[in-house]
Amino acid sequence: MGLQAYLILAAVVFSIGLFGVITRRNTVGILLGIELMLNAVNINLVAFSRFNADVSGMVLTVFAICITVAEVSIGLALVILLFRTRRTALADHIDWLKG
């Protein structure tokens, strides 16, 4: 398969993740959509790295995976905190800053 096939696959997965982020009302559901989008970007990075025979893209993928893990841990800690204080996980209910 050529580079283009991998890039199109990544674009499709990214769009599915975008759809999830737009449509989900639950904060955990939104996080899952973000995971899918980040995953699609990793496919792009590895595909470009492979087809250019340059290892930099794979190094960047390792960093991206580590940063995603950090993001998920903070995001879920915030979700648990929200549950404690507000008893809700819906993004619409998080409106503390509204005047």
Added chain:
Amino acid sequence: MSLDVAGFWAFAIVLTGSALAVVLGKNLFHSVLFLALALTGTAGIFLLLEAEFIAGVQILLYTGGVVTVVVFAIVVTERLVGEKLSHTSRNLFGGAVAATAFAFGVITWLSRTPLPAGSAAMHGDVTRAIGTAVLTRYVLPFELVGVLLLVALLAASYFARPEE
């Protein structure tokens, strides 16, 4: 059809199918399990791209780590509230239009852009090359990622601390 092409289509179908199940499913727990399947499919794609190390990291960190953490978070929050989390969607039409428009735009742009047709061969051990690059050219980002993970660990345990 060669094994390469067959493998690509198999993993691509698993990946897109389970990704759709993640965003369309009614049950949050099933969504997480389908996310695990999607991440494993991505690891298969990485294997096809001859990035065995990245595939291993993907399985260990994503499928093993992230999915476990999300499952824990769902169980803990459902226990806190004592009811199942609602997992509904809204703006389905707007979301579908936006996502389709994005995919259409990117794929149109991709089909117009000249890309290298053949693949330059990766010579030598890719894992060794990644390790060398991480500890030479990319040593500063590597150290920064270590600091970031420490900060994330401290911050997550601070946020989720028991109430006084």
